[in-house]
Amino acid sequence: MSKTLFNSGHTACAGCGQSMAARLVIDAAGTNTIIANNTGCLEVFSTKYPETSWGVPFIHSLFENAAAVASGVESAVKYLGKGDEINIIAQAGDGGTADIGLQALSGMLERGHNILYVCYDNEAYMNTGVQRSGLTPFDTNTTTSPVGSASSGNLRPKKPVPEIVNAHGIPYVATASAGFPQDLQRKVKKAISIKGPKYIQVHVPCPLGWRHESNRTIDVAKLAVDTGLYPLIEYENGIISARRQITPKPVEEYLKAQGRFKHLLKNPEEIKKIQDIADNNIKKYGLKLAAS
C-alpha cells in the first residue's frame, strides 16, 4: 500500500475520476487537514459505516452546507488557537457547488475564512443518476436534459463558477484536471500555503455518467483541456497569473470519446457551436501556444 490519506476499499466505480482526484488533493494537503464534505458520490463511496477511506478528520453533514460546516470548523480551530497548524478543506461536487451549495460557498468566501474549497466537477448529478447541473456543458445528454427530436441535450453552457468565485476578491482561484495530476497537487499545495478563502475546481471524468471506457479517465480529462473546453487557469488576487497553454485539438476528438455526446457526431451544426465555445475560451484566456 502506498502511503495515502485516502485508502483503498472505497466503493467508487472502476476508473472514477473523482476518487482519483480526491486522493491527490488530500495527499497534497497532508495529515494536518480537516475535511468537510457535502453529500454526493465522494461521501457515499468513501464513508460507508462502519468504514471510512479517510485518514484525516472528516465530517459530512448535508448536500448544500459543506462551506458552512467548514466555516464552523475553521472558527472552532481559530478559537482553539490552531489556525496556523490546521488546513481546512471543504469539498463538494458540481451540483453541491454551482447549484444548491452556491449560497453557502459565497458566504464562506465573503467572510474570508481560511478554507480551501474543492469542487469536483464531473458535470452532472452523478450520485442520483446523471441529472444535469449548472456545470453540465452545452448539448450534454443527461437524464434530465435528454436528447430527443426537439432537443440536442443540455440547453445552457457551464455556469462560470470560477469567475463567480473570483469576483469575491479572494486570493486564489484555480481550475485543475484529473488528467494533470501533478498540476492538481501543485495547485493544492499552493492554495493551502495562502491565507484566506481559496477555490479549486477539478475536472473529474465519470466513466458511468460520461459513458467512456473506464481506462480512458486520464485521456478524456486531458482532451477536455487540450481542446480548450476546460481551460486550466490560476487567478491570484483577482488576476490571471497562469494558464496552461495548448496546441488546440478539434473538440470532436473529445466529444467522440464519450457516449454523452454521441448524438452530436452526425450534427456538424451543433459541433460547430461547441467548437465556438472552445475557440472563445482559447481567445479569452490566451490558451494557444505561440508556436501553434
Add this chain to the structure above:
Amino acid sequence: MKELLEGSLAVAEIVRLCKPGVISAYPITPQTHIVEELAQIVANGKLNAQFVNVESEHSAASTVLGSVACGVRSYTATSSQGLFLMAEVLYNIAGMRLPVIMTTAARAISAPINIWNDHQDVVSLRDSGWIQFHAEDIQEAVDLHLIAYRLGEDKSIMLPVMVCVDGFILTHGLETVNMPSQEEVDKFLPPYKAPYKLDITNPLTLGPLVDPEFYTEARFALNETHKEALALIPKITSEFSKVFGRNYNGLIEGYQMKDAERVIVAMGSVCGTVKDVVDELRKKGKKVGLLKITSLRPFPASHIYEALKNIPKVAVIDRALSLGSFAPLAAEIKAVFFGRPKTPKTISSFVVGLGGRDITRESIKEIFRLLTGKEKQGEFIDLKPELLKESYE
C-alpha cells in the same frame, strides 16, 4: 445579582456566562436583540468567541454543527421562518449527536406573514430529535440555558437543546432577573469535553453513510437517549437548585393542583397569565389549577399522567395547529391516558393566541368556564367570526 433586563439581553448575558467559543446566527425578528447583544459583548472583548455572521439560518445551523463537531461549545438563535430554513440541519445535528444549544424566539409561521408570537414554529420541529424546553418567564429562560448546556453536553446524552422563549412577550419584555455570577455558572457548568470530535491526532470520520443494516439502531438509540434525558433532567435541576436556589423540575410544573377540579395544561409565557387567573378564581373558591409543560421533548408522559390522573376536567391550550388534525399538544396529552387505569373525565382542547393575538385573563377565564360543560375539541378562543365572512369577490 438582581437586574431589570429585557429578555433578549438576559439571554445574551447568560450565554456569555456559558462561554461559547463560536456563535453564529442570522437575523430574524424577534430573535435579533439576542444576537445583537452578543455581537456587542464580543466586540467589547467581554467574551472570547468567534462571532460568525452567516448568510442564512441554514448556514448558521451548519456553522455551529461544524464548530461543536470540533469540540467547541457553540450557540445560535433563530425564530419562525429561520427555524424552518434550519430544519434540515436541525435533524442532522441531532442525528449526529452534537450538543448545539439554540434559543428560539417562538413566532408564527407564514402565510400570512406575521412576526408575532405563537408556537407553530417550535412545535413543528418537535420530531427533530432536539430536546425542547419552553420558558414561562425571563428568569426561567435564563436558567433553562444553563440547564440546556449541562444536559446536552452530558456524555450520556450528547443531544442538541432548544430553549423556546415566546417572541416579543419574553424577548422584548422587561423583568427583574437574578443573574448568576461567573463563579456560580462555572460551578454548575464544567467546560465542554467532547467524547468524539474532529481532531488531527485521532482522525475520525463523522456523518457516514448508514445503510439499512444500522440505520434503525441509530434512530432507536436516539429515541432511547430521550428517555435517558427524562431521568437526567430532574437530577440536573435539583443540582441547579443547590447552586442557584431556584427550584425547577425541568419537565413539568404544577400550580394549585392539589385539590383542583379544573386544570389548564399549557406551555410558555401564557402560564403566567393562567397562574394569575388561578389565583383570582381560587380566591372565589373555585378549585382550578395549572400544569405547565417545560419539556416538550423528551415528552414527560408518566409525569403528566401522575399529575392529571385524578383531575376531573382538563383543558389543553395549543398555540399551534396540526392543520387537518387535532391540536398538537392536546393530542399528546390525550395519548398519555389511552390504556391507562385512570383518566380525567374530559380533556378539552383549545386553540388560542395565534400570530400574537393577546391571551387575556378573560380568554383564560372563558376556557375555565367552558370546562364546566361538555368536552371541547380544538375550540378556538377569541375567534372573530365576522371576519370569516370576507370572500374573494
Add this chain to the structure above:
Amino acid sequence: MFGPLVCKPGSSRNNKTGPWRTELRPKFLKKECIACNMCLIVCPEACITGQGKNSYDFDPDFCKGCGNCAAVCPKKDIEMVKEDSV
C-alpha cells in the same frame, strides 16, 4: 452508546474490492519501467505500490481493473490481461 456513528481512519481497507474485477487485470511487465510513478499516481484505488524501476505492482485485493495504469504508462510496460489468464 450506539449512535454517534464515527468511523476509524482508513477502515475501508476491510472492504476488499478486488472481486469487482470482471474481465481484465493489469500485468506489470517490469521490463521498460522508468519509475515515472504515473501508474501509482492515477490509480483510483490507491492500490499500486513501488519505488524504483521495474518494482511497481498492484494489490489484487483492491484493484477494480479500470485499466488507467496501463493507459497512462509511457513505456507500455503495463498490460491489461484476461482475469482468468493468471
